[in-house]
Amino acid sequence: MxxxxxxxxxxxxxxxxxxxxxxxxxxxxxxxxxWTFSGPFGKFDRAQLQRGFKVYREVCQSCHGxxxxxxxxxxxxxxxxxxxxxxxxxxxxxxxxxxxxxxxxMFERDGRLADRFPAPYKNENEAxxxxxxxxxxxxxxxxxxxxERGFPWFVLDIFTxxxxxxxxxxxxxxxxxxxxxxxxxxIPQGLSYNKYFPxxxxxxxxxxxxxxxxxxxxAPQTLxxxxxxxxxxxxxVAEPHLEARKRLGMQVIIFLLVLAxxxxxxxxxxxxxxxxxxxxxxxxxxxxxxxxxx
Amino acid sequence: MSGHTTYQxxxxxxxxxxxxxxxxxxxxxxxxxxxxxxxxxxxxTFGAILSFMLASQIVTGVVLAMHYTAHVDHAFNSVExxxxxxxxxxxxxxxxxxxxxxxxxxxxxxxxxxxYYGSYKEPREVLWILGVILLLLMIATGFMGYVLPWGxxxxxxxxxxxxxxxxxxxxxxxxxxxxxxxYSVGNPTLQRFYSLHYLLPFVIAGVVVLHVWSLxxxxxxxxxxxxxxxxxxxxxxxxxxxxxxxxxxxxFLALFxxxxxxxxxxxxxxxxxxxxxxxxxxxxxxxxxxxxxxxxILRAIPNKLLGVMALGAxxxxxxxxxxxxxxxxxxxxxxxxxxxxxxxxxxxxxxxGWLGAKPAEGGYVIAARILTFYYFAHFLIVMPLLGxxxxxxxxxxxxxxxxxxxxxxxxxxAPAPAVSKH
Numbered sequence: 001m002x003x004x005x006x007x008x009x010x011x012x013x014x015x016x017x018x019x020x021x022x023x024x025x026x027x028x029x030x031x032x033x034x035w036t037f038s039g040p041f042g043k044f045d046r047a048q049l050q051r052g053f054k055v056y057r058e059v060c061q062s063c064h065g066x067x068x069x070x071x072x073x074x075x076x077x078x079x080x081x082x083x084x085x086x087x088x089x090x091x092x093x094x095x096x097x098x099x100x101x102x103x104x105x106m107f108e109r110d111g112r113l114a115d116r117f118p119a120p121y122k123n124e125n126e127a128x129x130x131x132x133x134x135x136x137x138x139x140x141x142x143x144x145x146x147x148e149r150g151f152p153w154f155v156l157d158i159f160t161x162x163x164x165x166x167x168x169x170x171x172x173x174x175x176x177x178x179x180x181x182x183x184x185x186x187i188p189q190g191l192s193y194n195k196y197f198p199x200x201x202x203x204x205x206x207x208x209x210x211x212x213x214x215x216x217x218x219a220p221q222t223l224x225x226x227x228x229x230x231x232x233x234x235x236x237v238a239e240p241h242l243e244a245r246k247r248l249g250m251q252v253i254i255f256l257l258v259l260a261x262x263x264x265x266x267x268x269x270x271x272x273x274x275x276x277x278x279x280x281x282x283x284x285x286x287x288x289x290x291x292x293x294x
Numbered sequence: 295m296s297g298h299t300t301y302q303x304x305x306x307x308x309x310x311x312x313x314x315x316x317x318x319x320x321x322x323x324x325x326x327x328x329x330x331x332x333x334x335x336x337x338x339t340f341g342a343i344l345s346f347m348l349a350s351q352i353v354t355g356v357v358l359a360m361h362y363t364a365h366v367d368h369a370f371n372s373v374e375x376x377x378x379x380x381x382x383x384x385x386x387x388x389x390x391x392x393x394x395x396x397x398x399x400x401x402x403x404x405x406x407x408x409x410y411y412g413s414y415k416e417p418r419e420v421l422w423i424l425g426v427i428l429l430l431l432m433i434a435t436g437f438m439g440y441v442l443p444w445g446x447x448x449x450x451x452x453x454x455x456x457x458x459x460x461x462x463x464x465x466x467x468x469x470x471x472x473x474x475x476x477y478s479v480g481n482p483t484l485q486r487f488y489s490l491h492y493l494l495p496f497v498i499a500g501v502v503v504l505h506v507w508s509l510x511x512x513x514x515x516x517x518x519x520x521x522x523x524x525x526x527x528x529x530x531x532x533x534x535x536x537x538x539x540x541x542x543x544x545x546f547l548a549l550f551x552x553x554x555x556x557x558x559x560x561x562x563x564x565x566x567x568x569x570x571x572x573x574x575x576x577x578x579x580x581x582x583x584x585x586x587x588x589x590x591i592l593r594a595i596p597n598k599l600l601g602v603m604a605l606g607a608x609x610x611x612x613x614x615x616x617x618x619x620x621x622x623x624x625x626x627x628x629x630x631x632x633x634x635x636x637x638x639x640x641x642x643x644x645x646x647g648w649l650g651a652k653p654a655e656g657g658y659v660i661a662a663r664i665l666t667f668y669y670f671a672h673f674l675i676v677m678p679l680l681g682x683x684x685x686x687x688x689x690x691x692x693x694x695x696x697x698x699x700x701x702x703x704x705x706x707x708a709p710a711p712a713v714s715k716h
Binding site for chain 2: 040068069073136139140141143144145146157158161163165166198238240241244245246248249250252253256257259260263264266267270271274276278280281
């Protein structure tokens, strides 16, 4: 099995076969959303992250883990910024395995701030038997999904700092379900049609619809809003220090530009000492060979 | 590292030390009094930038190594723990990952500069060959470093690249098994890659010392491509070159910071945020951007063994450049034809890089074959022939003249191109 996939990968990568996702061509690009965390001054919208977490808890969590995230992260700066008491409360609503105890037994207890989010399934085999697929873990998913930007966008992205392919894709995926696949596309039994999913046949049934989750802050309880909120939340999960990174970046770049300016003028002043004048021209030696080979 | 030193120790301590270990004199003659051509432009600052990047990679790498676990079950999560739980771990890791890209970017600029100004030509052949060795070491180090996070692309890149050795007739399969330390890419592979990834940067540092030593024996080339003749043609390394290097290194760091802080994953691959899974093959297995031109050459050849040989040859051929180039003139400034072919070659390298990122199918394969042919033709046909065909422009009388008159000899008629041989 491993040998087989290995040979396949090698063949694909060397161009002897094109097993690559040829469906990619028919997959539309996810529309670009407006995110509060994009650009050099980007910051997460706290309320949006809290709503996104609510969507995760009430909908996604039954299948998708988030095992690299700790409960304490929920109360840390730059995230949803729940109060410590709220985060502790949230943690206590989860059961976490601990142990062994004095009798050598593993036991379950309420979660604490220091615990990571428990996984929804013990292993991939259990996941397959339960869901008929392995729902991916959400810890890094907003950075693990992308789509091809193509020329010239991939060049322009360097200047516009566009880094939101992953979240745009997740939002599009939530919105991309269609009851009936288009003409000529057949979706295997038990799978769903999704416009943005590579290959279009997705094992996850449509997870969200209008009114599915109750918001306490008056935000619209629509599929569109849910999709954006949960995507923003997943971006934070994948990159919990995004705000600190961008803030420090601005300071570092300003510092470097000032330093560069100072060095430039220092250099200019120092080089003034060795400026040449016309009388410095080298007297031409007669008949000398200018240049030698060998 | 040049012969004599003008260093005069002042304090008793330094006098005492200098009689026993003349290290201050060595540093003084190498980095203070060392004469550098006065006409060096900013393309000559990339040596300093590369030294900085090597130091930066080693420092960030050593700290990352304190938190990293080289085990197939823990590597991915240990990297994520660095990103999440280590203080400024995200900064260290993004500096290191993007630092690799910046290191290669600077190395490529450095090499293209050497090619444009003929810096590989007599008497700088050994200096150039040491540079090619450094490139090979960087390629190996960067590749093994990319495997360490043990994401999908790490795993599959390791699989594809190590498998290239299976193309060797007869012993290929055995060599691959030996490289892996097993019958597939697994824990022994990861652990040896980690060990070597930690070792090779110090080998690089050692070869850098040789590179700098050689440089200080033969002296720097310069945009005019002629040797300094008088004191007027040179300036002391410090403060002139040091300040210029410092200024442009800081400019380069601003670019580096732009990626680290605002586009930290732009140069990476999304699939590498999925933990390695031997039973799922990514749709496209693509190496890091800095290997793409070589990858395009590998895939352009429809035979695996020949493809691997072409890949190796595309790098090794650089070492022969000093002898493939038959022109007597170094700098492309005075080589009107070569200047055009240089830019064609540059465009071909960019084109190969672009094709390396594309799936190997249809028109892309044809384009890659044409560009691969041209890549080798540049070295094997264009460079030898140009020396015969091209009529170089007159060289300036001296570096000083070239600075004052931008290469047009003042008053006197243009000198005949060089003739003699010693």
